[in-house]
Structure formats: structure tokens, C-alpha cells
Amino acid sequence: MSTKVPITVAKGDGIGPEIMDATLFILQEAGAQLEIEEIEIGEKLYLRGITSGIDDSSWESLLRTKVFLKAPITTPQGGGYKSLNVTTRKTLGLFANVRPCRTYTPYVDSKHSGMDLVIIRENEEDLYAGIEHRQTDEVYQCLKLITRPGTERIIRYAFEYAVANGRKKVTCFSKDNIMKYTDGLFHKIFDKIGEEYPQIEKEHWIIDIGAAKLAATPEEFDVIVTENLYGDIISDIAAQIAGSVGLAGSANIGLNCAMFEAIHGSAPKRAGQNSANPSGLLHGAILMLIHIGQIEVAENIHNAWLRTIEDGIHTNDIYKEGTSKEMVGTKEFAQAVVARLGKKPEKMKPVSYNKNAKPMDMSIYKMPRRPSEPKTLVGVDVFFHWPGTDPNELANQLTQIINDEAVEVTMISNRGTKVWPHGNPETYCTDHWRVRVKSVSSSNGIAPITHAKVLEILNKVTAANLEFIKTENLYYFGNEPGFTLGQGE
């Protein structure tokens, strides 16, 4: 008799309790060895005034069991509430979101057949850092952060996942034609780490055409690795075209902790009707069983589930006259899966998991801090809230105000587009101006200035009643500039 593995379970909101009860029923009947600790998260806590949606005792359980099976929760509309999903992923360091997605044609209707892909989404960075500011009357900003260690980790994870799971190809999606530094880094690291995996085919697509190809010919993809926001969007597309968002589960993997869930939300309109499909959460639970080493139980449940789908026993989100045989509720679907435990699908290929697979070595994802590169400050982008409309006027004012032989105003941009010098009158200007002040170039083009010089510039503009709202220092790292040109510069 194997020992029970402690896990933390949250039943969530909306359809959450129904699909979790159905899932736990199947796990129990299949003989999963689990010691379940239930915690309360989500709407009830939000409405009690706990803006994070989770309390300290729940964190205590999660940090102890390190395994979290979570039903979807409802994030109340309106300000002040933090997304619990984002908080959990970031607090527990769950850097990789793994979302397998496949079609089950002809048993589940889909325009595609033969789709069987895994999306590996970076889970902690990108625009999800939640660093947003209102800067002027007209302009709001959200900061996109892509880090080298975060990217190296997720890209390596994607390749390691491909090798461990017998996958042949890894595709990277980014938008590096536009975001040359952030997405450019992601793409570059993909190419570099990819060299260590010669047995895996590699390709990169710009996210827009990549997403279009995914929607049109999903069978051409195998493993996809991408940034947080793109991954969020394309995994819903992939799940939906596979037949239903109700089918796919996901794993959120960190160095020490892991969380397993359905990819869909709490579907509040369906709640309490015994009509939701528990398959997404069940697939999350199957990934959890593999993670904790209960691989035979996982395989047994997965094959029983495939058999249920093949037998045409369907919840109403995937029910189709002619294809399906019987429409069932959430509970009845779970009973149908339990009745098929020990059976395999007869027409679809049964799953077979490697019983001797060793757990992934997570130590390779520990990212030590690298030594700093030589870095030279060469200027500063000063952002102004300026109500005027003519960039020539702003340039003239600033040239007179700054009046310093060591630095010069080299460019003014508005919404990223260069408007001075030689701007185009067609360019629409808002009240948010970026003024690039750089050191007057020395012979090698990298002439340093001091931080004190930046403060001097800021003091001068403030004394002249111009309102700077933020600055970005302009650095060279070795001989490489750490800043992009303005559009049109």
C-alpha cells in the first residue's frame, strides 16, 4: 500500500465545486493515494474584503504540500481585486504553464483532426507584472518586463519537455519585428538554447501569423513556447478549436511547487446546473498524478476518459446530434468514466505513460545571478507631460533650458514616433513627450555622462516649470546600445 501524498485542493467558484467533486470522485475510485487538505479561495474571500482572494492559512497549506489542485475562481469585476491566479503563480514561482491540447475527432466535433500540441507559456513576466501607471491626462502605461533568466528557464523547459515526452518540434512565437529588445531577447535565447537540442526541430513565427496558422492548421504544431500574454491568448484559441474550452487542463510548474487546473474560468452562468464538463479539471488532475509519481492511476483514468468520449457519453458543451450518443450531466459523466476504469479506448489510441520516468530535474532551472556586464551611461530619455502641440517649440525651450556643452537634445518622440527633428505634421501628438538627451559623442561614439548630470538636467527643466513624469537611462552594455531608436529616427 503506497503512502498518501498530501495535496491542497480548492473548489473555487461558479462551476468549480461541481467539476471538482466530479474530478475527486474519479480520482478516489481510481485509487489515487491522496491526503486532501481543502482551502477556501476566491469570491467569498474577495467579498469579505480580502483583496488577494486567499488568506494566510491557505498559503501555509500550499507551501507545505507544494501540490495544488485548483478549480476556477471568479474575479469580481471592478478595481481593487488582484487576480488570485496571477498571485499564486508568482508567489509559488510557477514559471511554466503547460497546456496540452488535442482533438478527439470524430468523437468530439472539431474542424480539425490530428491536432495534438502542447503550449508552454511563460507564467510570471511580460505585461502580467501588473506595473501600470497613469502618466498624463491622456496617457496610461503598462510595463512589459522580459528577463534573461525567466526566458532561459521557460525555453529550456520547453526543450526538456519535448525530449522527455517524445515530441519532435518546438515552435517559438514572439513579436520581435516590433519589440526588438524584449521579444528579440526571447527569440535570441530560443535560437541559442535550441542549439543544445539538435534532435528537436525548431521554428519561429511572428505571433500574429503564428496564431493564424495555429487556428488554420493546428496539426502542424507540436510544442509551442511563448511569452505570457501570447500564451494566454493562443491557448484559449487552441482549446476552443479542439472542441471546447471545457476539455483542456494545465500544469503550472515551479522549482518546488506545482498547481494543476482547468484552462477555463468559473462559467458562473452554468453554475449549479450539473451541466459543466469536468474534463478540463480532470486533465489537470491527470497531470498532477504524473507529477507526484502516481503514473498508473493517471494512465488508467486517462484511458477510461478517452473510452467515455469514444462511447459518445458527452456533456452538453461537446454534445452533437449524430456524433454523440448520450448527453449527460457533470455527475453522470464522472460516473461514466468510473464505470470504464480499467478499460481502454478501442478506436482512439490509448495513452501510455512511461512508468519508469524519473521526475524532472528542476535544479537546472535555478538561475544564478551572472556577473554584471560593463555598462556606460550615455544619456537619458526624459518623459514630459506637456500640453503643447508643436514639438519644435518644446525642442527650442529645452535646448535653451539645458544649455550644456556635454549633452544635447537629439530626438523628441510622441507615442514612440520621432516628431523632432524633421517630424511629419501628419503625426498625431498627445500630451506625453519623450525627449532624448545624449552625451555629445566622443570618437568611439560611446561618451559617458554621470548620474549627477541627469539630475542636473532634471533640476533645470523643473526650475523652468516643465513637468517630467519619468526618465529612462540610456546605457551601452559593452558596445551594444541598451535602447532602441525612435520610430523614424
Ligand code: NAD
Ligand atoms: P469561462 O471560461 O468561465 O467561460 C467561457 C465560456 O466557456 C462560457 O460560455 C462557459 O459556459 C464555457 N465553459 C467554460 N468552462 C466550461 C465547462 N467546464 N463546461 C462547459 N462549458 C464551459 O470564461 P469567462 O466567462 O471569461 O470568465 C468567467 C469567470 O472566470 C471570470 O470571473 C474570470 O475572471 C474567471 N476566470 C478564472 C480562471 C481561473 O480561475 N483559472 C480562468 C479564466 C477566467
